[in-house]
Amino acid sequence: xxxxxxxxxxxxxxxxxxxxxxxxxxxxxxxxxxxxxxxxxxxxxxxxxxxxxxxxxxxxxxxxxxxxxxxxxxxxxxxxxxxxxxxxxxxxxxxxxxxxxxxxxxxxxxxxxxxxxxxxxxxxxxxxxxxxxxxxxxxxxxxxxxxxxxxxxxxxxxxxxxxxxxxxxxxxxxxxxxxxxxxxxxxxxxxxxxxxxxxxxxxxxxxxxxxxxxxxxxxxxxxxx
Amino acid sequence: xxxxxxxxxxxxxxxxxxxxxxxxxxxxxxxxxxxxxxxxxxxxxxxxxxxxxxxxxxxxxxxxxxxxxxxxxxxxxx
Numbered sequence: 001x002x003x004x005x006x007x008x009x010x011x012x013x014x015x016x017x018x019x020x021x022x023x024x025x026x027x028x029x030x031x032x033x034x035x036x037x038x039x040x041x042x043x044x045x046x047x048x049x050x051x052x053x054x055x056x057x058x059x060x061x062x063x064x065x066x067x068x069x070x071x072x073x074x075x076x077x078x079x080x081x082x083x084x085x086x087x088x089x090x091x092x093x094x095x096x097x098x099x100x101x102x103x104x105x106x107x108x109x110x111x112x113x114x115x116x117x118x119x120x121x122x123x124x125x126x127x128x129x130x131x132x133x134x135x136x137x138x139x140x141x142x143x144x145x146x147x148x149x150x151x152x153x154x155x156x157x158x159x160x161x162x163x164x165x166x167x168x169x170x171x172x173x174x175x176x177x178x179x180x181x182x183x184x185x186x187x188x189x190x191x192x193x194x195x196x197x198x199x200x201x202x203x204x205x206x207x208x209x210x211x212x213x214x215x216x217x218x219x220x221x222x223x224x225x
Numbered sequence: 226x227x228x229x230x231x232x233x234x235x236x237x238x239x240x241x242x243x244x245x246x247x248x249x250x251x252x253x254x255x256x257x258x259x260x261x262x263x264x265x266x267x268x269x270x271x272x273x274x275x276x277x278x279x280x281x282x283x284x285x286x287x288x289x290x291x292x293x294x295x296x297x298x299x300x301x302x303x
Binding site: 084085161162163164166221222223224 | 249256257258259260261263264267269270272273276
């Protein structure tokens, strides 16, 4: 490599950022466009989805959008500063590298959660007669993504300050308290043949919905909103 | 604000103002986020014991001179 290569002026940060955004946009936009196109093509299958499939797809889209937005926000200091302190009354400070890492971990956790939640339902829509090999591959992929997300979640926990940890614990405790009660009531009604049967995907969707609502409510009341 | 448990009152805002520190300044000195300092000052969150000791050391005051566990507006509710 010649000395000229190293001496050549680097592109301005703004152009580099735009190039990264363009690559990211294409990387996300192309598959998203393809999936939306396939969903429109199979609109009758989408409209025939059960309540838990529809709701879980909505939650997955929300998680994916939030995660990718957080990741995109870490490309610029001003948007990362907004993530760090949305209601700060001081001019945005330079976000430290450790904070950037923290936000990127959070973004990755959210995006992975959305991807994992969408995959089973999307596969069922796109491939109604799912071959066993494809089902196996998808399941292995989801398990691998889950293990990675667990590791990232632990990293987020250790990097969080005590208020975030407290809000996370509070939301978990409230959810457990509410859901164990709801589960008991529903199971009793089902056993007595008074309430319809719920499958594990229905249960998961209810759990995720309630956890999202409680996380937002607890964070808001603790002053994180 | 009504909680399922009592939250303490504290003099953090006054102590911070006496030193002309912003919430972000105090947060940096304590190693927490500005939102945590705001939540402490507005009574939405009680600090852990290690953080309370850190606050005490920073202001060179005993914990009981900063935090008051007998919040007057909540007296009689427990």
